[in-house]
Amino acid sequence: MVHGRQSAHPGAVAAPLCSVCAPAQKERDVRAAAAAAERAGPKPRHGCPVCGRDCLKASALQKHLRVHSGERPFQCPVCRKSFVQHVHMTEHLRIHTGEKPYTCPLCGRSFTFSSALRRHQRLHADTRPFQCAVCHKSFKQRSSLKGHQLVHTGVRFPCPVCSKSFSRPLELNYHVGTHSSARPYYCHTLTSVLFHICPPDLPPNRGKVTPGADGFI
Numbered sequence: 077m078v079h080g081r082q083s084a085h086p087g088a089v090a091a092p093l094c095s096v097c098a099p100a101q102k103e104r105d106v107r108a109a110a111a112a113a114e115r116a117g118p119k120p121r122h123g124c125p126v127c128g129r130d131c132l133k134a135s136a137l138q139k140h141l142r143v144h145s146g147e148r149p150f151q152c153p154v155c156r157k158s159f160v161q162h163v164h165m166t167e168h169l170r171i172h173t174g175e176k177p178y179t180c181p182l183c184g185r186s187f188t189f190s191s192a193l194r195r196h197q198r199l200h201a202d203t204r205p206f207q208c209a210v211c212h213k214s215f216k217q218r219s220s221l222k223g224h225q226l227v228h229t230g231v232r233f234p235c236p237v238c239s240k241s242f243s244r245p246l247e248l249n250y251h252v253g254t255h256s257s258a259r260p261y262y263c264h265t266l267t268s269v270l271f272h273i274c275p276p277d278l279p280p281n282r283g284k285v286t287p288g289a290d291g292f293i
Contacts, residue, residue: 121130122137126144131137139161142148148158150165154172159165167189170176176186178193182200187193195217198205204214206221210228215221223244232241233248237255242248 121132122134123130124137124140124144126141129140131140142160148160150160150162151158152165152168152172154169157168159168170188176188178187178190179185180187180193180196180200182197185196187196198216201216204216206216206218207214208221208224208228210225213224215224223246227243232243233245234241235248235251235255237252240251242251
């Protein structure tokens, strides 16, 4: 490692800078690049005539305009669902192929979409970025917050069999199963049959259930 920036002959490899000089040199390079961009003048922008959104490239503007026109030129060859952008169709195809390229480095679980992996990784972290505006209770997932917010609306979902009511549709579904003698789900851990699927917050092994003889899914 050497101090300062050394000039090298053409074709020669410059010696790497030390830990003291490297940050300073990086800052000088950034400033020089910013000055060069300022001298070159602002890049032309392409504004959307509908909503006024600025796009850096004409191609980006063309893609954006499909949002307003409703055009969906990219169609899935399997289910014929159409998409605004080709990348969205490519991601959708993984549903049909079963490809799950995004793997959690902590537990090894794989996901079809990068967004699903990001949501899953919050379960391993202590962060709870979604906060209720009424009671300030926070949640790891946006869907959990939406389910919680029903508590504050006063809306209740009544059971069609008895007089009980519930603040969340999922709770109602679990409850309705108690009125039926059918036990379509089998728990491998408890070695028993269940009225319904175990709640999603159970530990992974406790949540493994399979349809029983009745064929419910």
